[in-house]
Amino acid sequence: MRLVVVGCAGSFPSADSAASAYLVQAEDADGRTWTVLLDLGSGALGPLQAHTDPTALDLVGISHLHADHVADLVVFNVLRRYRPEGACAPVRLHGPPGTLERLAQIAGKDPATEVTGQFDFEPWQEGVPVTVGPLTIEPVAVLHPLPAFGMRVSGPSDVDPAGTVTLAYTGDTDECAGLTTLAEGVDLLLAEAAYIEGRDDALRGVHLTGRRAGAAAEAGKAGRLVLTHLVAWNDPQTTLAEAQGEYDGPIDLARPGAVYTL
Template sequence: MRLVVVGCAGSFPSAESAASAYLVQAEDAHGRTWTVLLDLGSGALGPLQALADPTALDLIGISHLHSDHVADLVVLNVLRRYRPEGPCPPVRLLGPEGTVERLAQMAGKDPATEVSGQFMFEPWQPGAPVRVGPLTIEPVAVDHPLPSFGVRVTGPSDADPARSVTLAYTGDTDECPGLATLADGVDLLLAEAAYIEGRDDALRGVHLTGRRAGAAAAAGKAGRLVLTHLVAWNDPQVTLAEAEGEYDGPIDLARPGAVYTI
């Protein structure tokens, strides 16, 4: 199983990165590659086209409906609907209730960007895993101002396909029981860390700091921590240092195009 970072900027695209978007890929026993897209925020469709075929996705999972996690689904719909060889078959789209309505709102209810033909929407059901090829995706409710979900994804190890491995993506969240569930025993924790200790202490129930992300990884005994949703006005080295104060395992700052094999 592989994690590919498409975009990792928090809240808005930065000069170096699109907003949140991630690919999870794995091969099945017949050698077919299965591709799951987690979020597609502002500006992410561009780099996605360099990393995967947007017309061959097997499933899309959306953590929540803020634009920096969902906006480019509107233009993905255009790419898939109007390609010269004809529309793509619809792809499964899992997200919070209201996802289709949110996309229609962002598209301005323009009939040319009607989303129902390209996306087969299903709401996340906590405690109800979703199977796609060799991957199992478990949604976990987390703490953010909008209804939000992180996900645990389990699939075959890249090094030993007979062995199962798990990665977790927090989406946007503060400390909460769901974060502990996501981090518990995972091989890789992809954790947002948009806030800074001492500066954003009064803003709870929205985002993690590097320290809180590191503490979650340590408590869950995660094998690796990747920090993402890095806001352009933050110094990423400060975020990294906060996490290193809590977690002594390997830590990476997410960067566009990075690939993590698990």
Template sequence: MRLVVVGCAGSYPGPDAACAAYLVQAEDADGRTWTVLLDLGNGALGPLQRYADPTTLDAIGISHLHADHVADMVVLNVLRRYRPGGAPLPPVPVHGPEGTAERLAQLAGKDPAADCSDQFDVRVWDPAAPVTVGPLTLSPVAMNHSLPTFGVRVAGPAEGDASRSVALAYTGDTDSGPGLDALAAGVDLLLAEASYLEGRDDRFRGVHLTGRRAGEAAARGGAGRLVLTHVPAWNDAEVSLAEARAVFDGPVHLAAPGAVHAL
């Protein structure tokens, strides 16, 4: 199993990165590659096309309905629907919070294709019902954000050793809390947002993590490694990195567009 960072900017696209979009891929016993897309925020459809065919995704998971995590779903609908000469595509399963279909229609406005139901089979995350996509199992966990948000824990075969199972966890947007701790427990890789900075943003709670709080979650959960993401362009990412390294002894990396993290 591997994680491919497509977009990792926080809150708005930065000069060098689109907003949140991550591919999780794994091969099954027959050698077929399965591809799950987690989030598709502002500007992310462009770079997505470097790493995967947007018409052959096996499933899409949406953490929450802020534009920096879902906006480019609207133009993915356009690409799938109107590409010249292509045969009709079966709708791709899209898992998201309550209201996902309505949010996509809202973003599409008065476009005649605002009803995306022929392209997206929208389903509501249920923490009691993990989702199976080929060799991958996606388990949603309710998080601590300003609107309903799900982190996603993904279990699947290890890269190069299908007999061994590994797990990664993607926080979406969240602050510390029981959901984050449950998500991070025992994972090989924790992909955690780090939008805020210690000291500057202390008065804002229940919205985002700092690098330090992401590192503390990784340490409490015994994560194998930590990848910080969703760092806004107005932050110094090296400060977030230092905050995390001060409290977590394992490897800590900054998410970067195009980076591949094998598990």
């Protein structure tokens, strides 16, 4: 199983990165590659095309409905619907309740049937796993100002063909029971860390800091921590230092194009 960072900027695209978008890929027993996209935020459709064919995705999973995680699904629909060779078959889309209505709202005057016609939508249900090829996705409710889910993704190991590995993506969250569930025993924890200790202490229930992300990885005994959703006005080295103060394992700052093989 592989994780590819497509975009990792927090809240809005930076000069160097699109907003949140991540690919998870794995091969089945017949050698067929299955591809899942986690979030498609502002500006992410462009770099996505450098990593995979957007018309050949097997499933799209959306953590929550803020624009920096979902906005480019509207133009993703355009790419798939109006290509010269004809529209694609609808792709499986999982997200919070109200996802299709949110996309229609972002699209404005476009009829909802035009905006949502490329999606076979099912809402996440807490504790109900979703299977796509050799991958299993478990949605976990987390703490954010609107309904939000993190995702645990399990699948075959690229390192040990006989083994199974798990990565977890927090989406956007503060400390909560769901974060504990996400981090527990995972091989890689992809954790947002948009806030800074001291500066943002009064803003609870929205985002993690590097320290809180590191503490979750340490408590869950995660194998690796990747810090993402890094806001342009933050010094990433400050976020990294916060996490290093809590977690003794390997830590990376997410960057566009990074690939993690599990």
